[in-house]
Amino acid sequence: MSITPPGLTTLRRVELETLYRVGEILSRSLDFRHTSREILRQLDEQAGMSRGMVSVLDAASGDLVVNAINGSDDDGRERVRYQPGEGLLGLILEEKRTLALPRLGDEPRFLDRLGLFDRRLPFVAAPINQGGDLQGVLAVQPNTPDDGLLDERTRFVEMVASLVGQSIRLSLGVEQERRQLADERDSLRRTVRHQYGFDNIVGRSAPMRRVFDQVRMVSKWNTTVLLRGETGTGKELIANAIHYHSPRSNGAYVRLNCASLPENLLESELFGHEKGAFTGAVAARRGRFESADGGTIFLDEIGEISPAFQAKLLRVLQEGEFERVGGTRTIKVNVRVIAATHRDLEAAVDAGEFREDLYYRLNVMPIVLPALRDRMEDIPDLARFLAGRVGELQGRRLSLTDGALRRLSQYSWPGNVRELENCLERASVMSESGAIDAELIHLDRSREMSGGIQPLVASSVIDAVAPEVAAATTPADDDPDERARVIAALERAGWVQARAARLLGMTPRQIAYRILTLNIEVKKI
Incomplete structure (x- = not known):
């Protein structure tokens, strides 16, 4: 009848507890580099093996590359490599067997490249296998000289290496899927960027070149953009190009036509709702603004929203926060807003149909698309x-x-x-x-x-031009050059915009907008 030495009983109890904790670590994450460091830390704190290292096989070169060292985040030593037969790790790579030494300094093949191990202490290195193939090496040192229990410690290290091998198999599979998904994502992004790029917006005329220049400039920043122009002029194409050529192109791009929904549904669609907020709200739902967090939201036909809803939209634009319908929790988002309209918003503001503060919040960077x-x-x-x-x-x-x-x-x-x-x-x-x-x-x-042509917002075809300002205020002529008409009024008014607006029958805001969109250089007199 054999008697188990007291030291062996204690050691096995410690090893069992350490194996349990190693299993917990491996179950929490598939990040192999992170879990390797955590396992080495447990071997240090629980099993008295403070000098530990994990290396992995580089499939491309066939070398062993140091992956993790106990107590080191990344000091450069992790990039050390071992070829087959080179040093002790290279010997394991070549022979694919466990190596156990009572005293490391007695082994002449020890290279000490890492400056990690103590020559006076034992050394154990076990191959990490996955599916019968060597994938790496776990190497450790007990903190005390050989006490006759090296064989027991060697079996323990082999058990830990076996657990690590299973983790490598799972993490490699996940990493392969992640790379495939990343490749597909990058391919889709390239396709989308091409699909929504400038190549799909045709135009070499001066008005379109001006639009392209504005889009290229504004795409670089997070500035709110207001796209203006008649229906069918390509406002959505321009919005797409702005997003996919912006720093937010990797973020979400969410689109909504504001004219397609009544006000009560529009609020729920944009801001989301909580469960039970109204009949049919059987579950909480995120709104478009939440979905666009970190990206861009395109609000088409912004001029069609009601005055009551305009106040709610203004808060999101100003503060970047809102509450879901039926909710009390304030939600903050970081969203770039691109809006579009075919309406004359200046006239809508003057008529009290559109909030002036919302107009200024939207009209940061207006881009007018020509008919x-x-x-x-x-x-x-x-x-x-x-x-x-x-x-x-x-x-x-x-x-x-x-x-x-x-x-x-x-x-x-x-x-x-x-x-x-x-x-x-x-x-x-x-x-x-x-x-x-x-x-x-x-x-x-x-x-x-029959005159079915819609007037363009700030169009170059509104009224006729004439040599005299009196004729400039009369829209019954055959010359469509509004730019000259505005300049003529400004000249007669001494470049005082308010006076020129009265001559043209406009409000000061309307003439200021036309000066901007018609690219008129204001003279200082």
Whole structure:
């Protein structure tokens, strides 16, 4: 009958407690570098092995690379490598077996590259295996000279290495999936950036070049942007380009058409609601602002929201905080706001339909998109681009004849780009060969002649220009150059904007906005 020495009983109790804690550490995280350090710390504090190191196999080179050292966050030693057969770790890499030494200094192959281990103490290094293949090495030193229990300590280190091997298998699988997801994410981001980039916004005319310059500048910052222009001029395309070329492009991009929902649903949609806030609210729900935290929210048709809701929106823009419908907890968000409207907000402010403070909060960086009739030179390129897009959807190549392009260029396009795209899609359906000629272009001349064209916000086509200011105040002329009309009024008024506004029948705010959007340099007299 053998008798277990008292020291061995105590050692096994300590080892059992340490194994339990090592298992807990491995169950909490799949970050192998972090868990390796935590395991080495437990071996130090519980099992009396203060000098510990974990190395992992570099699959590309076949070397062992130091991954974690007890008591070190990263002092450069973790990058030390061992080739097969090089030093004690290289010997384990080559022979794939546990190494146990009663006194480290007696082994001539010890290289001491790390300056970590004590030559006077025992040394144990066990291979970390995963699926039968060596993936790394766990090396430790007891804090006391050999007491005859080295074999027991060696079995203990092998058990810890076995647990670590299972962790490596899981963490490698998770890391592989993470890399695949990151690659897919980066690929999607590149696709989205291309899809919403400037290449998909066609225009070489002076008005569009001015828009592109403004978009490139404002994209760099978190400034609130107000996109203005008629329906169908491409405000959403510009909003997309601003977000995907901004520092927030990796964040969420949330869009909402404010005119598509009644006020009570709009509040819930933007701010979210708590469970039981109203009939049908069976669970709490995040709103669009919460979803856009750290990113951008695009609010289309902002001019259509009611005065009551305008006050609630103003608070979010000013303070970055709100409460969900039916809730009391204040939620703070960091969101970049891009808004769009086709309405004349200055007139809405003067009529009391739109809050003046909200107007100024939104109108930090206004960008006015020109109507298609104000950039007629873009129609050929735009028509070819849209025909190509329609052709992709139909799975064939569409082409436009010179006659078709001339016919398209002779129409004023009251429905702007949206109408042009519909016209081309209608023509493509009627073309069996894919060639679209003038005969297939059907235009709504009655709408054009009946004055169905909407006035552009701060448009260059509002009233006629005349040599005298008196004529400038009369909108019945054939010259569409409003810029000259405004300049003429400013000249007669001595460049006093309030006086020029009265001559033009405008409010001071309206003329100030036109000076900005028409790029008029104000003279100092």
